[in-house]
Amino acid sequence: MTISPSITSPDRRRLRLVGLLPWLFAGAVVGYAILVGGYAATVVSFALIYAVFVTGLNLFMGFAAQVSFGQNAFAAIGGYVSAVLTASHGWSPLPAMALGMTAAVLAAAIIGFPTLRLKGHYLAMGTLAIGLIAYEITVEWQSVTQGYMGISGIPPLSLAGYEVSSDRGQLVMLALVVAGGAFAAARIRRSRFGRALSAVAGSEEAAQALGIDVARYKLMAFLLSAGFAALAGSLFVHVVGFVSPEVFGLHMVIVTFTMLYVGGIGTVAGPLIGALIVSLLPETFRAFKDYQDLAYGAALILLLIYAPRGLASLFSTRGRS
Amino acid sequence: MADWSYIPQVLVSGLGIGCVYGLIGIGFCVIYNASGIVNFAQGAFVMLGGMITQTLFSRHGLPLPVAALAAVAAVAALGVAIERIVVRPLWNRKATMFVMILATLAAQIVIERLTLIAVGDQPKTLPVFTDLPPLMIGSVAIGTQFLWIVGGSLAIVALLAAFFALTRTGKAMRACSINREAAALQGIPVSRMLALAFALSAALGAIAGILITPTQYTAFNVGVPFAISGFIAAIVGGFGRPFGAFLGGLLLGLMQALAIVVFGAGLKTVAALSVLLLFLFIRPSGILGAAK
Numbered sequence: 167m168t169i170s171p172s173i174t175s176p177d178r179r180r181l182r183l184v185g186l187l188p189w190l191f192a193g194a195v196v197g198y199a200i201l202v203g204g205y206a207a208t209v210v211s212f213a214l215i216y217a218v219f220v221t222g223l224n225l226f227m228g229f230a231a232q233v234s235f236g237q238n239a240f241a242a243i244g245g246y247v248s249a250v251l252t253a254s255h256g257w258s259p260l261p262a263m264a265l266g267m268t269a270a271v272l273a274a275a276i277i278g279f280p281t282l283r284l285k286g287h288y289l290a291m292g293t294l295a296i297g298l299i300a301y302e303i304t305v306e307w308q309s310v311t312q313g314y315m316g317i318s319g320i321p322p323l324s325l326a327g328y329e330v331s332s333d334r335g336q337l338v339m340l341a342l343v344v345a346g347g348a349f350a351a352a353r354i355r356r357s358r359f360g361r362a363l364s365a366v367a368g369s370e371e372a373a374q375a376l377g378i379d380v381a382r383y384k385l386m387a388f389l390l391s392a393g394f395a396a397l398a399g400s401l402f403v404h405v406v407g408f409v410s411p412e413v414f415g416l417h418m419v420i421v422t423f424t425m426l427y428v429g430g431i432g433t434v435a436g437p438l439i440g441a442l443i444v445s446l447l448p449e450t451f452r453a454f455k456d457y458q459d460l461a462y463g464a465a466l467i468l469l470l471i472y473a474p475r476g477l478a479s480l481f482s483t484r485g486r487s
Numbered sequence: 488m489a490d491w492s493y494i495p496q497v498l499v500s501g502l503g504i505g506c507v508y509g510l511i512g513i514g515f516c517v518i519y520n521a522s523g524i525v526n527f528a529q530g531a532f533v534m535l536g537g538m539i540t541q542t543l544f545s546r547h548g549l550p551l552p553v554a555a556l557a558a559v560a561a562v563a564a565l566g567v568a569i570e571r572i573v574v575r576p577l578w579n580r581k582a583t584m585f586v587m588i589l590a591t592l593a594a595q596i597v598i599e600r601l602t603l604i605a606v607g608d609q610p611k612t613l614p615v616f617t618d619l620p621p622l623m624i625g626s627v628a629i630g631t632q633f634l635w636i637v638g639g640s641l642a643i644v645a646l647l648a649a650f651f652a653l654t655r656t657g658k659a660m661r662a663c664s665i666n667r668e669a670a671a672l673q674g675i676p677v678s679r680m681l682a683l684a685f686a687l688s689a690a691l692g693a694i695a696g697i698l699i700t701p702t703q704y705t706a707f708n709v710g711v712p713f714a715i716s717g718f719i720a721a722i723v724g725g726f727g728r729p730f731g732a733f734l735g736g737l738l739l740g741l742m743q744a745l746a747i748v749v750f751g752a753g754l755k756t757v758a759a760l761s762v763l764l765l766f767l768f769i770r771p772s773g774i775l776g777a778a779k
Binding site for chain 1: 525573576577580582584585586588589590592593594595596597599600601604711715718722753754756757760761763764767768771
């Protein structure tokens with residue numbers, strides 16, 4: 167829904183300012199982390215990596231209103247291709263990352279073609295199965311993934327001969343990637359492609375009647391989402407220098423869905439805001455490590471019931487009646 | 488390489504675990520039929536059934552049958568609690584199917600973590616119900632626990648069939664699954680049926696968990712794999728058909744047992760999930776065809 171034409175221009179300016187608030191908040195958090203460095207930088211780095219993943223999830227689930235519980239499979243593909251090629255075969259990180267993303271998008275095309283014909287809980291369970299199969303493979307294929315032991319000694323990213331290994335350097339790089347991702351999401355939403363997705367989200371039958379190739383657009387959104395997931399997986403292994411199956415397990419599914427709902431599903435700023443809030447809040451009571459997933463689960467239930475459109479929707483200039 | 492002489496023995500154990508998958512699958516169908524909801528917290532019921540029995544039996548010294556009955560009752564009560572706290576508010580807000588799945592999955596995680604905090608992460612097990620030497624048929628050994636699992640499951644299935652066919656409440660639940668609006672117009676309290684479906688489904692999950700625990704172990708995180716196997720059983724049998732789900736469970740148990748012989752135990756989850764994907768892609772309505 168768009169703003170009604172009767173709205174006066176000062177109101178519109180006020181709305182635009184309100185729309186900037188989430189970005190100012192995100193900028194302030196990242197800026198603070200860059201200044202302070204150390205542990206704060208590590209926490210915010212993880213948040214930004216998750217933001218990349220959730221941005222992709224949001225394209226598929228928020229914009230196109232589809233369901234996937236299995237995007238962690240593509241993060242695992244991106245992450246493990248990067249890890250194996252650089253740590254075991256001496257590739258440099260950027261080509262490894264590119265190959266990982268290509269492999270994930272290819273896998274998504276092969277998986278998505280039959281899977282996306284499914285609807286409702288069949289689609290939900292089918293995608294959950296894909297995520298779990300990927301997890302089992304990373305555990306069992308020990309000759310390549312080294313099972314639960316994981317792969318260590320993964321080199322940091324290097325751009326044009328300059329190795330991004332300091333906390334602050336990585337943070338700046340990740341912030342640029344996230345900004346690029348958010349910009350792309352904003353552009354996509356306003357493009358012909360994005361409008362087609364929101365038509366599909368509204369009603370598949372109506373979209374079909376308007377001449378939109380529903381199956382093709384769903385698959386494209388799925389591939390894009392898988393590309394973002396693989397990028398996030400690859401960024402994770404290069405930033406942390408280590409990967410194990412647990413990184414891309416069921417925990418990741420729950421955490422990223424919480425982020426998507428905290429931030430606001432279907433909004434452009436939502437993924438980043440959600441990722442920052444969900445990553446920062448547990449840090450304030452780290453002592454209760456066992457209680458973290460408990461808190462995520464409970465928070466998710468409460469949000470779904472009481473604020474299904476998330477926090478960013480409070481600031482959104484769009485989508486209000 | 489696989490040793491083929493094990494096959495009959497493996498099939499027997501596959502049949503046992505298949506019965507358990509079948510009971511869990513029926514649990515999915517009972518809730519789905521009453522409400523159209525797929526309850527992803529089903530695995531928590533299975534885990535808690537074994538876990539509460541184990542705690543009452545080992546820690547508090549209750550006799551095994553008493554502990555098992557208490558566990559089934561407690562888990563059924565928990566089923567009603569989930570329906571009241573998580574499902575009902577979303578139902579009243581007309582939440583989408585996907586939000587419902589996500590909320591029940593989150594409930595699963597919450598229960599898992601609470602269990603972890605309460606009893607720790609050590610795997611626990613129960614003694615077999617009757618400690619007798621296994622029956623030998625040729626070279627195949629049939630443990631008494633296997634007989635308990637198969638006998639118990641068949642008894643439950645028979646009781647359920649009688650419940651749905653003969654009692655007023657059972658008939659009312661079937662009416663809800665055919666058409667909720669029409670059932671409401673007939674004066675059937677649809678929302679009470681939903682709570683009842685959660686209680687029934689939770690009790691089924693708990694019984695499955697109690698039956699299987701003596702042959703393996705239980706820990707806070709065994710729920711999700713069981714739930715997925717039960718869901719696969721329900722899909723294979725034709726979603727929404729309780730007895731199809733039991734059949735699907737048996738089939739899945741056998742296929743998984745064979746997969747363990749051929750590929751090794753590590754890939755048994757992958758094998759089960761591949762069965763799911765195969766059915767979803769080729770025959771999503773299952774063996775018997777989906778209900779409705």
